[in-house]
Amino acid sequence: MSGFRHGLLPRALVPLAAVGLLSVGMAAPVAAAGPAHRVDCRVTRCVALTFDDGPTPYTAPILDTLQRAHVPATFFLIGPHALRYRADVLREYRAGDAIGDHTVTHPHLTRLPLARIEYEIGTAARQIASVTGRRPTLFRPPFGAWDARVRAAAAAEGMSMIMWSVTARDWKFHDPPAIEHRVLSRVRPGAIVVLHDRYATTPPAVPTIVRALRARGYHLVTVPQLFGSAGDLIPGQVYHHGP
Numbered sequence: 001m002s003g004f005r006h007g008l009l010p011r012a013l014v015p016l017a018a019v020g021l022l023s024v025g026m027a028a029p030v031a032a033a034g035p036a037h038r039v040d041c042r043v044t045r046c047v048a049l050t051f052d053d054g055p056t057p058y059t060a061p062i063l064d065t066l067q068r069a070h071v072p073a074t075f076f077l078i079g080p081h082a083l084r085y086r087a088d089v090l091r092e093y094r095a096g097d098a099i100g101d102h103t104v105t106h107p108h109l110t111r112l113p114l115a116r117i118e119y120e121i122g123t124a125a126r127q128i129a130s131v132t133g134r135r136p137t138l139f140r141p142p143f144g145a146w147d148a149r150v151r152a153a154a155a156a157e158g159m160s161m162i163m164w165s166v167t168a169r170d171w172k173f174h175d176p177p178a179i180e181h182r183v184l185s186r187v188r189p190g191a192i193v194v195l196h197d198r199y200a201t202t203p204p205a206v207p208t209i210v211r212a213l214r215a216r217g218y219h220l221v222t223v224p225q226l227f228g229s230a231g232d233l234i235p236g237q238v239y240h241h242g243p
Contacts, residue, residue, distance in 0.1 A: 045189045050074040054197035055085035061203040074223040076102035076140040079124030098222035100138030155236025164194040165241035179205040190242035
């Protein structure tokens, strides 16, 4: 996501996995728990919480909070991280969370040749699918950086490009109250909120965000639920917020 800055590597940050040309096999599909009912976010106040850069050791505490509250979310995974933290990926999938692609090495895709863009997106998709048994249909470009080539590469992989309308900037502000304030002061119906499950100060902010949003009458949904169903999201289309 947009939270990486050259020379600014806070202590709370978990290093990205080392890059390698990983050969992965396809796992058998894992049964996922779907939502108990559909919410029409065209008429209901909805918000989608999304998390980038995981899984990491900070993913499990976030999942604990979400699952205690029966709240689904959307996770954009780094491919090698998915291979390293398989149990967390399966936990997300089985809980009915949406899982998206966030590349292999988290590069600025717009600075890369087309072949490398295709590698970053396609290889991460295969790595994630080797754990869940299903290829992701959602893609979020690192740093929010995309151009026509990135969009075309995502479309070729059958993925919609999911951006955001609210950023917690938890990559910069390593303080739970500050993270909570940024989200809660900016959220609107249909918001896509971006956080990161790679910083130690993000998990403590999630319970307050969830409670406050519910107290305001919001339904917390996945990105596909925000738009009705996965079939309502068009490959290659860029989405910044829901209805």
